[in-house]
Amino acid sequence: MPAELTPPRLTDLEIKAPSSRAAGLPALRYSLKHVTEHMHVGEGLETLAKLNQKGGFDCPGCAWPDPDGARTPMAEYCENGVKAIAEEATKRRIGPAFFAEHSVEALGDWTDYELGKSGRITMPMHLRPGAQHYTPISWEKAFDLMSRHLKDMEPDEAVFYTSGRTSNEAAFLYQLFVRQYGTNNLPDCSNMCHESTSLALAEVLGLGKGSVTLEDIHEADLIICLGQNPGTNHPRMLTALEKMKENGGHMISVNPLPEVGLMDFVNPQRPLKMVTGGTELSDLFLQVKINEDQSLLRAWLKILYDKEQQAPGTVFDRSFIDSYTSGYPAMAAQLAATDLADCINNTGLSAEAVYESAGMIHGASRIIVCYAMGLTQHENSVDTIKELVNLLLVKGSIGKPGAGICPVRGHSNVQGDRTMGVWDKLKPELADALRTHYHFDPPTEDGYDVVKAIHAMADGKVKFFMGMGGNFISATPDTELTAEGLRNCDLTVHVSTKLNRSHLVHGTEALILPCFGRTEKDLQQTGEQFVSCENSMGVVQLSKGVLEVEDMDLMSECAIVCELARATLPDSRVPWQSYRQDYDLIRDAIAACIPGFDDYNERVRQPGGFYLPNGPRERRFDTSDGKAQFSTTALSPHVLATGEFLMTTVRSHDQYNTTIYGLHDRYRGVHKERRVVFIHPDDLADLGAHAGAVVDLKSEYAGQERWARTFQLVPYSIPRGCIATYFPEANVLVPSQVTARGSNCPISKSVRVTIHLSMLD
Numbered sequence: 001m002p003a004e005l006t007p008p009r010l011t012d013l014e015i016k017a018p019s020s021r022a023a024g025l026p027a028l029r030y031s032l033k034h035v036t037e038h039m040h041v042g043e044g045l046e047t048l049a050k051l052n053q054k055g056g057f058d059c060p061g062c063a064w065p066d067p068d069g070a071r072t073p074m075a076e077y078c079e080n081g082v083k084a085i086a087e088e089a090t091k092r093r094i095g096p097a098f099f100a101e102h103s104v105e106a107l108g109d110w111t112d113y114e115l116g117k118s119g120r121i122t123m124p125m126h127l128r129p130g131a132q133h134y135t136p137i138s139w140e141k142a143f144d145l146m147s148r149h150l151k152d153m154e155p156d157e158a159v160f161y162t163s164g165r166t167s168n169e170a171a172f173l174y175q176l177f178v179r180q181y182g183t184n185n186l187p188d189c190s191n192m193c194h195e196s197t198s199l200a201l202a203e204v205l206g207l208g209k210g211s212v213t214l215e216d217i218h219e220a221d222l223i224i225c226l227g228q229n230p231g232t233n234h235p236r237m238l239t240a241l242e243k244m245k246e247n248g249g250h251m252i253s254v255n256p257l258p259e260v261g262l263m264d265f266v267n268p269q270r271p272l273k274m275v276t277g278g279t280e281l282s283d284l285f286l287q288v289k290i291n292e293d294q295s296l297l298r299a300w301l302k303i304l305y306d307k308e309q310q311a312p313g314t315v316f317d318r319s320f321i322d323s324y325t326s327g328y329p330a331m332a333a334q335l336a337a338t339d340l341a342d343c344i345n346n347t348g349l350s351a352e353a354v355y356e357s358a359g360m361i362h363g364a365s366r367i368i369v370c371y372a373m374g375l376t377q378h379e380n381s382v383d384t385i386k387e388l389v390n391l392l393l394v395k396g397s398i399g400k401p402g403a404g405i406c407p408v409r410g411h412s413n414v415q416g417d418r419t420m421g422v423w424d425k426l427k428p429e430l431a432d433a434l435r436t437h438y439h440f441d442p443p444t445e446d447g448y449d450v451v452k453a454i455h456a457m458a459d460g461k462v463k464f465f466m467g468m469g470g471n472f473i474s475a476t477p478d479t480e481l482t483a484e485g486l487r488n489c490d491l492t493v494h495v496s497t498k499l500n501r502s503h504l505v506h507g508t509e510a511l512i513l514p515c516f517g518r519t520e521k522d523l524q525q526t527g528e529q530f531v532s533c534e535n536s537m538g539v540v541q542l543s544k545g546v547l548e549v550e551d552m553d554l555m556s557e558c559a560i561v562c563e564l565a566r567a568t569l570p571d572s573r574v575p576w577q578s579y580r581q582d583y584d585l586i587r588d589a590i591a592a593c594i595p596g597f598d599d600y601n602e603r604v605r606q607p608g609g610f611y612l613p614n615g616p617r618e619r620r621f622d623t624s625d626g627k628a629q630f631s632t633t634a635l636s637p638h639v640l641a642t643g644e645f646l647m648t649t650v651r652s653h654d655q656y657n658t659t660i661y662g663l664h665d666r667y668r669g670v671h672k673e674r675r676v677v678f679i680h681p682d683d684l685a686d687l688g689a690h691a692g693a694v695v696d697l698k699s700e701y702a703g704q705e706r707w708a709r710t711f712q713l714v715p716y717s718i719p720r721g722c723i724a725t726y727f728p729e730a731n732v733l734v735p736s737q738v739t740a741r742g743s744n745c746p747i748s749k750s751v752r753v754t755i756h757l758s759m760l761d
């Protein structure tokens, strides 16, 4: 296996001007291209028509909600949702012949793009100890192998990872199995994603989720969008923002990069708009320095506070503050002592821009803050999110129409998986419910989250690793250390749809268990089944696949968990077999164990599904004192040594996390190459380098050097001292010893690095 886990190979980088507009006709053209490349056209279009339709399947792309009850003539889709479907529903197959031809070592030289494009895995595959090739194995033997390993170790020596596509039903069964087996080692992709949100919001608002609905977005006076690239990662959000604009709302976007989707949008589902032009989304773009959002928020609060002092009651919502919050005096004292110039200076923005945006916030009464990874993956992320809440609280902008907090989730069911109890911590209420309902004592000690799992594996404390979806080696920080950890395991198992690098960086023995995707029909003994998912706004909806799969020997994720549990826990009193045959029974169990799911089976069948209870939406704050809590946090501006840059890692327009759809980042004008560094033109000049120059990147944390080699420089609009690279190519540079305080989220959005001109240049 090569030392570099993503092989550094340069292609013909083309740098073009970034697009001036998101979506529109090119988006339509690109989506159709992906469908025709992977699927038969007729079937492709029919599949799309069922996407995000009531009674159809939930898009395996992002977690943005669908319009309530609306049945659009064409399904609510977007270019990247279409790519996600085409990628999953591809007609390409890899079976025994493929694995006989390509050894694991040879596949290690393929790029992520090449691996993903190879096709769907058709049957369970086994890598025997010392073998070079995966060979077929029956499902029965695979479960037998896993159960033999699991029975032969302490439960805490096993780790069970979950990615965020797993349905509520499969997630509930999975955590039930893992806890009955005896561990809370349930790391999930959330640990690398919105963990900072879950922690901060639970603490200060009493619920670790957002408070707004889709209608709230439409009705907002002002949307502040920080650290999010909706044009690429949540394209259907642009339609909601367009509505907000048409209703007279405004938007401020805060981002080190001028993302196309934040600026201008042409709705591909409104043919007239495609001809007449688009909607300008951002009224103000603030090109903040990486991870200086907290300073910007503090500056806004300080400006508003000073105004409020001059004319009490004219800026802050005093009655909201008095009735619903605690901690205001301490926060006000902190603001009184705040040095505004320092805060503004940290952000890298002009004072005019900061004052202008503060003025917009002052003038608005219904404010929504939307944010994603640009805020959650830093050392101080929990503090930054609490600062966001401070801003909403002083304006009374929570728990009323058109206002609130909107963490935009990633994977389509990442929020649901957590609601189902997939977490390295077991809530006492769920422990009680499991005890009452299933008559066993679940483990109470916290398990490993992602970063703790990496360290435990590297320390040789883990013998078994299972991934329910996802691509652990590529998604995690500290790639080399994670690889060491996976290789330390006796058995690594992946429930997957497509080949990925985690199948190639394996334990002594390895299994790939291929499963159905969202788009596919799931037939069990009692007939066709459906599953359900929770979107970013707490709506639970059913998802039913439409494509027949006849040429592959797949199992559903639910069935896999049931069979694994039956093999591993022969004395279990959980009706695993009945659960496998009839998912209604799983939903009845969920209704009995998880709050908010009463009459689950009935309500999930209603068009549009149902909303889960949401305290903050109704100004009920389930915190330690029953109030929404103001916070006082310390600013932590980055001080870089000479020659150091702060690097953020982002997604291109042509990928889904570690699945690479293509090599073009159309909106940013970068084509045919992903190993690039976006850098300010003056920084490029200071390095004595030219556009396209080949460089190596180095980070140093915990006394360890990490190198990412062979990247090309792309001059771009980004603040000085800041650079951006793509995830997952730059993950080797992200440390696992320094993480977000409290949430332990990797700091993928602020890694200190130095740039070294390569010998190759």
Ligand SMILES: Nc1nc2c(c(=O)[nH]1)N[C@H]1C(S)=C(S)[C@@H](COP(=O)(O)OP(=O)(O)OC[C@H]3O[C@@H](n4cnc5c(=O)[nH]c(N)nc54)[C@H](O)[C@@H]3O)O[C@H]1N2
Pocket (backbone or CB within 6 Å): 061, 062, 063, 080, 193, 226, 227, 228, 229, 230, 232, 233, 234, 254, 255, 256, 257, 259, 288, 289, 290, 291, 292, 293, 372, 373, 374, 375, 409, 410, 411, 648, 649, 650, 651, 652, 653, 655, 656, 657, 658, 749
């Ligand atoms: N097509 C597609 N859709 C996806 C995904 C995908 O890979 N492809 N991934 C899914 C998942 S799991 C997730 S979590 C979401 C991710 O959705 P996003 O969070 O939008 O994804 P990222 O590309 O990580 O980028 C975040 C944005 O934050 C900005 N940013 C970086 N650092 C900072 C900072 O310090 N401050 C501020 N204010 N901004 C910053 C970046 O320039 C970028 O615009 O999307 C989901 N949807």
Ligand SMILES: Nc1nc2c(c(=O)[nH]1)N[C@H]1C(S)=C(S)[C@@H](COP(=O)(O)OP(=O)(O)OC[C@H]3O[C@@H](n4cnc5c(=O)[nH]c(N)nc54)[C@H](O)[C@@H]3O)O[C@H]1N2
Pocket (backbone or CB within 6 Å): 162, 163, 164, 165, 166, 189, 190, 192, 193, 194, 373, 410, 411, 468, 469, 470, 471, 472, 474, 475, 476, 477, 495, 496, 497, 498, 499, 500, 515, 516, 517, 518, 557, 649, 650, 651, 656, 657, 658, 659, 727, 728, 730, 731, 734, 748, 749
């Ligand atoms: N540097 C850096 N690192 C990051 C991030 C970042 O912004 N920067 N973002 C982080 C974030 S937000 C996230 S969420 C994680 C993502 O981490 P993961 O969720 O682990 O990664 P994915 O790339 O989404 O997983 C893709 C794999 O899932 C499998 N798969 C696809 N569909 C299905 C399905 O329906 N069922 C099953 N069982 N398997 C399926 C396929 O085999 C595919 O190869 O990465 C994190 N890592």
Ligand SMILES: [Mo]
Pocket (backbone or CB within 6 Å): 189, 192, 193, 194, 409, 410, 411
């Ligand atoms: Mo995510």
